[in-house]
Amino acid sequence: MRVLLGIAGAVVVLGIFSSVLRTLVIPRPTRSGFTQVVQRLVHHAFQLVADRSTNAETKDRVLAPVAPLAIVVTLISWLASFLVGFALLEAAVSQLGAREALTESGSSLLTLGFASGNRATLTVIDFCAAATGPIVIGLQVGYLPTLYSAYQSRETEVTLLQARAGSPPWGPEILVRYAQVELLDSLIELFRNWERWSAAVSESHTTYPVLIHFRSPKATRNWLIALLAVMDAAALRMAFNPSQPKSQIRLALRAGFVCLRDIADIRGIPYDPDPRPDDPVQLTYQDFLMGVERLRERDYPMERTPEEAWPHFRGWRVNYESIAYRLAQDIDAVPAPWSGPRRTPVSIRTPRTPIDRRPVA
Incomplete structure (x- = not known):
């Protein structure tokens, strides 16, 4: 005994x-x-x-x-x-x-x-x-300062994105707001910052998985929805503006879906590691057109028609959509356009986009 x-x-x-x-x-x-x-x-x-x-x-x-x-x-x-x-x-x-x-x-x-x-x-x-x-x-x-330091670093970029993408953030809204203030050339800097952000989150959220469930200070902000919005903005930029510089946008996209895949691995979420560009996505073409209409409202320059851009956009989104939707459901992220369903239907008061009012000459 x-x-x-x-x-x-x-x-x-x-x-x-x-x-x-x-x-x-x-x-x-x-x-x-x-x-x-x-x-x-x-x-x-x-x-x-x-x-x-x-x-x-x-x-x-x-x-x-x-x-x-x-x-x-x-x-x-x-x-x-x-x-x-x-x-x-x-x-x-x-x-x-x-x-x-x-x-x-x-x-x-x-x-x-x-x-x-x-x-x-x-x-x-x-x-x-x-x-x-x-x-x-x-x-x-001793573990807590490291944890909260990673959380603070993550939330700084998420908060900065609020002025650039709305709250909750949305990919088309990023392009609209940059076009609205005539800063489309500065998108490269945004994507460069989020490439580094994705690498940092990939390291911290796989080493300390509890960070995945740490929520933002405000209900309308969420780290996953922010990342999804930036990746969608990058995919839209690639799809509609093939003549613009692509290297930094590609790097930001790849860093984003590598980050999501690393988190999926630690949580045991299955995904296709090598999807085909023409594989189906859950985002419908009609929902895609809603985003395109938002771009047209603010005169965002588009070199391709929606019909021509859709296969290119879908070819990028197939790399990260399923993981993002599953994580958004698991952590009950704030509802946002193009972010998939949640565990239960919920409503949220979405702030309206401010209009760029300028003095009349």
């Missing part, structure tokens, strides 16, 4: 140590089954409440605490699991009962010291438990 208790305790302690290392220490995408289960349980509880709302702002308020709370619950779950694991080891090497073993383990793990035993075998385990508690808590505390 003691052997079985010892084996069970060792499995628990080593398994949780592995979870801590994979989540907080190893600087590369690594999956921890324990962490994933805990965070999904927390998310599921809030999602049940959010799914009952038909208002996007209300749903966003319900889901906003999920990711930060999941971090706290994960830490508590680690400590509770260590408590049980060390208690099993204490019971295996002594005559302690379940209650006494838990008391001894908790006293050492939390460095309280009120239940210290005088047996050598217990002392060794007490030392291990006493070192474990502060180390895990210290690692978690």
Whole structure:
């Protein structure tokens, strides 16, 4: 019986140590089954409440605490699991009962010291438990600044995009607003910034997957919808303006869908790694024409007709649409044009696009 208790305790302690290392220490995408289960349980509880709302702002308020709370619950779950694991080891090497073993383990793990035993075998385990508690808590505390630094960096570009793409953002709106203020030549700078943004998000959101569920400060903003809008703007620019410089736009598009594919890999979302340009997309041609009409309203220069541009636009969008739609549904991103369905139908108050009013000469 003691052997079985010892084996069970060792499995628990080593398994949780592995979870801590994979989540907080190893600087590369690594999956921890324990962490994933805990965070999904927390998310599921809030999602049940959010799914009952038909208002996007209300749903966003319900889901906003999920990711930060999941971090706290994960830490508590680690400590509770260590408590049980060390208690099993204490019971295996002594005559302690379940209650006494838990008391001894908790006293050492939390460095309280009120239940210290005088047996050598217990002392060794007490030392291990006493070192474990502060180390895990210290690692978690050190993990938070890195996490929030990545979040702040992500949200800075998302906030800057609000003036360029509306809120929630939309690909055609980016081109419209740049045309409206006669800055179409500056689109290259926008795409260059979002190429670097995509690379940074790919690294941070695969190393720390909880960031995927961190929501923007406002309900009408979302990192995924912002990325989708920039990629759609790039695809539209390529489709309608073949004579304009293409290299930076192509790089931004590729960085964008590589970012989405890296996140899809860490979340186990299936996708076609090499789709054909003529493969079907969920965005309909009629929805595409709605975006084209928006471009025409603001006299955006188009070198191709919608019929000619559609195959080119679709050929780019097939690389990222399915992943973007699936992620938008999973995280309940703010509803926006060309971003697919959500878990439940919701409504949102969309700010109107400001008119570029100029003095009459």
